[in-house]
Amino acid sequence: MSNQLPVAVAIDIGGTKIAGALVDSDGNVVASKKEFPSWSAPTPKTGGTDVANTVASIAALVKEKALEMGRTPIGCGIGSAGVIDPSGRFIRSATEAIPGWTGTQLAQIVEAATEMPTIIENDVHAHARGEAWLGAGAGHKTVLMVAVGTGIGGAFTINGEIVRGATGLAGHVGHIVTPYGRGHECSCGVDGHLEAIAAGPTMVRWANQRGATVADGIDLERQAETGNQIALEVLTDAATATGEIIAGLVNCLDPEIVILGGGMAAAGEVYWKPLRAAYEAQLMPALKEVPLVAASLGGAAPQAGAAALAFATFQA
Ligand SMILES: [Zn+2]
Numbered sequence: 001m002s003n004q005l006p007v008a009v010a011i012d013i014g015g016t017k018i019a020g021a022l023v024d025s026d027g028n029v030v031a032s033k034k035e036f037p038s039w040s041a042p043t044p045k046t047g048g049t050d051v052a053n054t055v056a057s058i059a060a061l062v063k064e065k066a067l068e069m070g071r072t073p074i075g076c077g078i079g080s081a082g083v084i085d086p087s088g089r090f091i092r093s094a095t096e097a098i099p100g101w102t103g104t105q106l107a108q109i110v111e112a113a114t115e116m117p118t119i120i121e122n123d124v125h126a127h128a129r130g131e132a133w134l135g136a137g138a139g140h141k142t143v144l145m146v147a148v149g150t151g152i153g154g155a156f157t158i159n160g161e162i163v164r165g166a167t168g169l170a171g172h173v174g175h176i177v178t179p180y181g182r183g184h185e186c187s188c189g190v191d192g193h194l195e196a197i198a199a200g201p202t203m204v205r206w207a208n209q210r211g212a213t214v215a216d217g218i219d220l221e222r223q224a225e226t227g228n229q230i231a232l233e234v235l236t237d238a239a240t241a242t243g244e245i246i247a248g249l250v251n252c253l254d255p256e257i258v259i260l261g262g263g264m265a266a267a268g269e270v271y272w273k274p275l276r277a278a279y280e281a282q283l284m285p286a287l288k289e290v291p292l293v294a295a296s297l298g299g300a301a302p303q304a305g306a307a308a309l310a311f312a313t314f315q316a
């Protein structure tokens with residue numbers, strides 16, 4: 001019976017909102033913000049401590065409800081923006097998307113408020129962990145995920161575990177150089193990286209620099225589909241650059257499957273066709289069969305990944 005499965009508290013910290021859920025070890029969402037709206041809150045713009053306190057109070061609410069249901073959570077898993085220390089205890093560095101987030105001792109703060117063991121992971125890593133567990137990567141031992149949205153990130157998963165690297169930075173797919181990016185400064189300050197031309201906002205900026213008038217990523221895709229030549233060229237170049245880099249990673253890592261996540265996973269053939277063409281053109285012949293597919297969990301992936309992280313860390 002599912003009510004005998006262990007449960008974990010899963011928290012997803014996004015740029016705009018923080019949400020919690022109670023998830024069992026088969027990945028079933030036992031309870032969420034759908035039934036309990038107080039398990040979701042806007043991410044405080046004041047940043048740092050206020051964000052940590054909001055996370056702690058949501059985690060406490062989820063735990064309280066779990067105890068009422070007679071199910072003691074094994075712990076709390078959290079997916080957060082920023083580089084997370086490999087210990088899973090604190091935010092090693094972060095951009096100003098969450099002001100003052102760098103250095104926040106998040107695990108300690110949540111543990112003090114909830115008396116639950118707590119572990120943190122980067123949100124893209126959590127996204128990949130969720131897709132590898134319950135989404136498009138389910139059943140595969142080695143999964144490469146690349147997320148193309150407001151930025152470009154990724155993660156390589158082996159037997160459900162994320163390759164985090166020595167400092168927690170592994171997976172920064174957006175910070176690989178591409179010939180298409182030359183002359184474009186990246187968010188990291190280096191010239192020519194993929195993210196400087198192929199993430200949602202940078203594609204829009206690039207199209208406008210080339211003379212188009214594009215409002216956002218959806219508008220860019222619509223204009224490309226309806227014959228705007230500049231929009232079509234930008235989308236094609238961005239997709240080509242992305243496909244080439246993904247193929248390079250496949251040639252290097254030899255995964256069973258590649259998952260494209262983030263907002264662009266939902267784009268139409270005007271994006272996917274050049275992406276696939278560039279990907280297939282750059283694969284080594286022996287790797288031609290490695291599938292490139294769209295993510296299947298959508299916005300639920302980071303939460304699933306946060307739960308999976310808690311089970312991987314705390315389940316006996
Ligand atoms: Zn960069």
